[in-house]
Amino acid sequence: MIAHMRKSDLKIQTVQEHLESVASLAKEYGKKAGFAAMAELAGFLHDAGKNAKAFSTYIDNAVKETGEPLERIDHSTAGAKYLYERYYAESPKTQADMMSNLVIEMIGMVILSHHSGLQNFMQPDGSQSDFFRRVCREDLPYYEEVCTEFLSIRGNEERVEELYQASVKEMQSFSTHLRQLLQNYPNRSKDEKTSPFIFNSLAMKYIFSCLIDADRTDSRRFDEGDTSDLHESNQDFFEESYGHVMEQVRKWESDLDASKPINKLRTEMSEQCDKTAEFPSFIYQLSIPTGGGKTYASLRYALKHAKLKEKDRIIYVVPFTTILEQNADAVREIINNKNKVLEHHANVIDDVASEDEPDYYRQEAQKKMQLARDNWDHPIIFTTMVQFLDTFYAKGTRKARRLHNLTNAVIVFDEVQSAPIKHLPLFNSAVNFLHHFGGSSIILCTATQPSLTKTAYPLLMDGSKEIVKELPDVVKAFERVSIESKVENEGWTAEQICDFTMEEMEDKESVLIILNTKKAVLNAYQQLKEIPGYTVYHLSTSMCPQHRKDILEEVRKKLKLPNEKVICVSTQLIEAGVDISFECVIRSLAGLDSIAQAAGRCNRHGEHEKGKVYIIRAKDEELSRLPEIELGQKVTEEDVLSRGELAEDLLSPAAIQTYFDFYLKKAEREIKMTDKNLDVGLIELLDRSRKYLDVIPRDHPKTFMSSMYKTLESHFEVIEAPTTAILVPYGEGKELINNLNEDIRDYDKLNDYLKKAQQYSVNVYRHTLQALASEGLIVSLYNDSIYALKDSGYHDEYGLEMKGEGGLSQLLF
Structure with a gap:
């Protein structure tokens, strides 16, 4: 047959x-x-x-x-x-x-x-x-x-x-x-x-x-007709890469700045990771403070542990694409190997395809490109939290294919506090399975550890598995800023934020303002850019990644020049994974984890004796559609700032622990944790839910298994309002749009185009995509699988907009 x-x-x-x-x-x-x-x-x-x-x-x-x-x-x-x-x-x-x-x-x-x-x-x-x-x-x-x-x-x-x-x-x-x-x-x-x-x-x-x-x-x-070996060991690669890491460590140790206290502390934490790699696999916490070199320290652990314990691969799971690309490039450089590191995140061609794949997925070029992303059979992988959770809970068969390659691995969750609050039970359950049954070593890596052992369906870990020894003392040693709350009930208008910024700029050369919404950022930016004598920059996710990189590079250059007065107004995109340092940071009230991240952009390298971080409340932020930010504000204000001993040291482990304890408890009550079309949490669809057992007629046979995967997968979305990537005509994006409008059969060329396209794309919600289409600003490329924006839909200063005449009233926020 x-x-x-x-x-x-x-x-x-x-x-x-x-x-x-x-x-x-x-x-x-x-x-x-x-x-x-x-x-x-x-x-x-x-x-x-x-x-x-x-x-x-x-x-x-x-x-x-x-x-x-x-x-x-x-x-x-x-x-x-x-x-x-x-x-x-x-x-x-x-x-x-x-x-x-x-x-x-x-x-x-x-x-x-x-x-x-x-x-x-x-x-x-x-x-x-x-x-x-x-x-x-x-x-x-x-x-x-x-x-x-x-x-x-x-x-x-x-x-x-x-x-x-x-x-x-x-x-x-x-x-x-x-x-x-x-x-x-x-x-x-x-x-x-x-x-x-x-x-x-x-x-x-x-x-x-x-x-x-x-x-x-x-x-x-x-x-x-492929008869090649399917089970190639990565052990020689891990050993070689660990050698490259140690070469870099020795260079750092011989550097003139190695004797500085902060660098000695970085070295000490890196060595603690190296020592921990010799122990059995556990679920560990790695609470290195911002600026402490956690990427290199975690890589040192991962490579040595993978080598000693014969793990199959190393997987980094990060919250944002910008961090993913930056850290993947850093790892490629330090291990001196570009081909063994796979990046997998949402592509311009969305890989959430149906199980009956469209023609362009059947093309040879696409099949080869998709294979590594489908099964994650690669020695080092950088991926997103979305892709990680999709592996366990997304619809269909494609993403499930890679799940078994998450076992017998080293998995580093970078900025683990960014795991979506609604899906913490699903996240914890997946991690529990991978460690306790799949033999994977787990590293929860962040400066602000969430209380994942104190939630419904908790993470099953030994609370003492913190890699960094004497953590409170380490945090104190890394302290480079003082934080002052100026939170008022009414909140500050854009004009008041502008006035306060001008006061700070009288004796400072740089200020970073971080607000919670793109609208608030734009309002403050418009106020500030009208004031002569200052160089003012705008950053938001309405701009494609390359546009933001170009702005950040220009900001860095300006910050190095003498007598330059530099102001940057940004959404929270600047908080994680961006190596930049301002003399002062003004942060709109948010969760304490976000405030800690913002503080990491102030006096980052100890250029000044102490940087200054101010917490304010911006009046024109509409947060009703951002319940997690709104709750973070509430918990920070009511449960941390109101406590004198914690308010005096907001970056201490005790303050962070208190914040997350209250945040997770209140989230279960105040944020709708169930799907909008269900009245039970998604995790209960994998449990023996009494609700659904009770509706089975008595004459129907019952199974011992109780999971309802089909129902779960039909309701599961890591991001409730999914987005679509649109290629924009910024810089090289214009040429990419032209190239992808042609019939491409060369695999290497197509792969190069799609990789570049990540940097020239903006993610938009469905209603925004429809609005852009109705305005005639969208074109389809490459077998109608890629959307691109016409020239008139992108502004060189603000990014995506609805009208081509520079009409700010039409900006999409």
């Missing part, structure tokens, strides 16, 4: 060949988390439904384009149905029966979902489970022929039995480990929940990932 036929030479891959190859690959992927047999069994049965003459005829007609009618055949149910009929106990009475049923449910769901994405074991309306609906189907076409053909091959029946028995043992081992884990981390309060059902759900998603990657990989390799 035919599984695949290669179009180039009509060579056939039989169903048996495909099943054996996928099973072998899935086993390799699955063993990292202790699910080798379950993944192998899923692989061995996933396409058993192709064992029918009708399917072979379908493949033959489709590939040869005979013109015969094509009969679509359900080939993904048969393997799950076979397992169910052979092993499932309809009335389980013993613990062994229950464990067996759990195995069949998990593997069966993985098999029947491998072309669609995971389905539901329970339904929101109480209707029949997707699992029972599929495996109990009596009219499944060709099912008897499929079973007869599959079992006629010598050894298949015995192999299924052997893998089934091994799978039950794996599930027993997993359940024992899980029970011990939950006993070690008992619920500390009624608000802190841990549930075995969530871990079962994530284990199933892991096995699903193993099958998806194995199936797609084997299909691709057959189609391309």
Whole structure:
């Protein structure tokens, strides 16, 4: 029977060949988390439904384009149905029966979902489970022929039995480990929940990932005639790269400035990371203060730990694309290797494609470019929090494919406090699974550690796993600013902000103003730029990254010149990952973590004895659509600034801890944590939700698995209002627009264009995209897969705008 036929030479891959190859690959992927047999069994049965003459005829007609009618055949149910009929106990009475049923449910769901994405074991309306609906189907076409053909091959029946028995043992081992884990981390309060059902759900998603990657990989390799080694070790690369890091460390230690207290402290923290790398994998906190060199220190840990503990890869997860690109470039430079570092973030061509990929994804150039991003089979990866969470919870099969490559890894979460508050239970659960079952070492890296162990569905970690020793003393030693609150109930107008800035500029040469909204930034900027004698700059996300980089580079040059009076007005985009230093910072009231980040842009390198940071309240900020910023303001004001001992030292670990303790508790009450179309949190769709159990009719059979992945994925968005990237006509962006308007078949050229396009794109919300289109300011490029802005839609000073006449009233904010 035919599984695949290669179009180039009509060579056939039989169903048996495909099943054996996928099973072998899935086993390799699955063993990292202790699910080798379950993944192998899923692989061995996933396409058993192709064992029918009708399917072979379908493949033959489709590939040869005979013109015969094509009969679509359900080939993904048969393997799950076979397992169910052979092993499932309809009335389980013993613990062994229950464990067996759990195995069949998990593997069966993985098999029947491998072309669609995971389905539901329970339904929101109480209707029949997707699992029972599929495996109990009596009219499944060709099912008897499929079973007869599959079992006629010598050894298949015995192999299924052997893998089934091994799978039950794996599930027993997993359940024992899980029970011990939950006993070690008992619920500390009624608000802190841990549930075995969530871990079962994530284990199933892991096995699903193993099958998806194995199936797609084997299909691709057959189609391309690829027989190369799939399991190349990265250990030599990690050792070589660690050597490059240590060469750089020795250069720093011999530098003339090495003896300065601040540099000695940086070196000491870097050495602590190096020493920690020798210990077993844990969930660690790395609370290096802003300016303490956390990128290099974390890399030193990651490379040494990956080398010593034979980890497969190192993954950096960052909140913003700007940080991603900057840190990836820094790592490439220090390890002296450009090809081993993969950047994966939202592309100009959005890789959230449907499972039935459009033509441009089928092109050879796109397939090659997409492969590394699909499975993350790379030694060092930089990606975003959006991509990380999508791996576990996004719709379909493409992003799930890479999940198994997050196990046996070193994962560094940079600026972990930026994890979306609404999805902390999902984030914590994913990290718990990756560490406690996937063997990954986790580094939570930030100057402002959130209280992730004190939330609903908490992070299961030992609270003493802080890499930086004597943290309060370290923070004090890095103190380069004093912070003063000038928060008033009424708030300051743009004119008052301008007046205060002028007062500060009387004895200072530079001031950075950070406000919470683009509108407030624009208002203050317009006030300040009218005053002669000052160089004033504007920064916001209405400008493409290259535009912002150009402005920042100009600002840096101006800051170095004597007798220059420099003012920069920016949104919070300047707070993270931007190496720039002002004499004074004025920050509109926000969360304490944002204020700490803003303080990191003041006197950053100790140029002055002490920099000055002022906290104000800007009057013209509308925050009703920014609930997390609004709550951050409230907690900072009510729970930190109001406490005298904390207000006097806002950057202390005690102040940060207090802020996050209150913020996370209040967020659960004041920010809508459930989806707008559901009245339960998304995490409960992976738990054994009482709400949905209660609506199942008594005469309907119930599964042991309770996850509702299909429902979760249909509602899951890391960013509630998703954005679309638009290529803009700024600088080289104009040439890129022209180039991408042509038919491109050269892979290297296309890859180069798309990488560059990241720097010349602006992300807009759906309603903004529609407004731009209605104004006739949008054109489509490259098979209608890329949007570009016409010249009249971009302003050299402000960025994106609606009208081409420079009409500020039409700016999009």
